[in-house]
Amino acid sequence: MSRIGRRGTRPERKLRQALWKEGLRYRIEPKIPGRPDLAFIRARVTIFVDGCFWHGCPLHYSAPSTHEEFWAKKLRRNVEHDIEVNDKLRNLGWHVIRLWQHDLNLTSLIVPRLAHIVREIGPNKDGQVELVTFQDELANKAASRKAAYPPWYYCSCGSNDVRILEVSGPGSLRTNADLSPQGATCVCLRCRQVFRRELEA
Ligand SMILES: [Zn+2]
Ligand SMILES: [Zn+2]
Secondary structure, eight states: OOHHHHSOOHHHHHHHHHHHHTTOOOEESOSSTTOOSEEETTTTEEEEEEOTTTTTOTTTOEEOSSSHHHHHHHHHHHHHHHHHHHHHHHHTTOEEEEEEGGGGGGHHHHHHHHHHIIIIIOOOSSSOOOOOOOHHHHHHHHHTSTTOOOGGGSOTTSOOOEEEEEEESSEEOSTTOSSOOSEEEEEETTTOOEEEEEOOO
C-alpha cells in the first residue's frame, strides 16, 4: 500500500490542510499508544478520526448479514481497544480527542476548537486529564441539519460520546435504512456505562 494511501482518507487530509493553514503543526501517526492519526506534541493533544463502521458509530454502524459472529467480535474488540488506548494516553498526560469520520464534514467548527485546545489548554501537568470531546457541540450543530442525533443516542449521564458495542440482528443504524437491528448495546466513553437501546421498527 502506498504511503500516501495509508496516511489518511481525503476528508482527513482536508482536516490536516485546514489545521496547517491555521498555523498548527502536528505529527502524523506518532509512535505513542494507539498510534493517533495526529498529535500536537508540545500541547500533548492527540486526535483520532474513527471510522463509523470500525468503531461503532451510533448513527452509521451497519452490521453485515454474513459472518455475523466475526463482525460482532471485531466491533467489540475495536471499541474496547479504543477505551484502553484512551486510558493509557490519559495516564501519560495526553488529551484525547476522538472525532467520527462523519464529523469531518464540520471542519470549519472543528478547526477553531482544536486551535483553542492546542494553544490555550496546554500540556496536562497532573498526569490525569479529562477526555476532551466535541460530541456535544457537534450534535448542537447537527441538530439544525438533517443529521440530528436521535434521543436514544444519549447516555443517561447526558453525554453523546457513545459507541455501539453490539447490535441484535443485521442491518444499518442509519435513519432510513431498509433493515435495522432490533436493538443496540452502547458504551459511554465519558462515564463508561454500558446500556441497551431498543430501536423502533
Ligand atoms: Zn458516523
Ligand atoms: Zn455516560
